[in-house]
Amino acid sequence: MAIEVRVPTVLRTHTGGEKRITGDGATLQELIDDLERRNSGLKPAIVGGDGQLHRFINLYVNDEDVRFLGGIATPLEDGDSVSILPAVAGG
Template identity: 75%
Template sequence: MAIEVRIPTVLRKHTDGEGKVSGEGSTLAELFDDLGGRNQGLHQALVGSDGQLHRFINVYLNDEDVRFLGGIQTPLQDGDTVSILPAVAGG
């Protein structure tokens, strides 16, 4: 199962500068574990110690916000594209 993951500029320090990486997993959690196996920093940037997605990281499956799908347990299929964007927020 190859999933394409689009990495934003701010997280490319964890991917040797690559804007797109490929990973494996039948859920988002498995995909991030797979990516994290190669780079723990990327995993820490996406997933909290509680195992949930960080509040200020937006993750999209084929352009849908995964918060409205299954969150970190969202199922993935071969050929899916996952996009990551840090939230734009402030006060």
């Protein structure tokens, strides 16, 4: 089971500068926990203390925003691709 994850510039300090990393997991939650084991510091940048996705982080599975799927419980399959993009917002 391999899921490819695209990491934005701002989070590459947690991946040794890597733009693409791979992880495992049957759900997005499991994938994030797996990534955290490999790249310490990534999880707190994505998930809050309440276990939910940060308000200003967008996660996509196969180009669909997971807020329109199952959120952090979205199931994953081998070969899926996940993208992380910080929101672009301001006043």
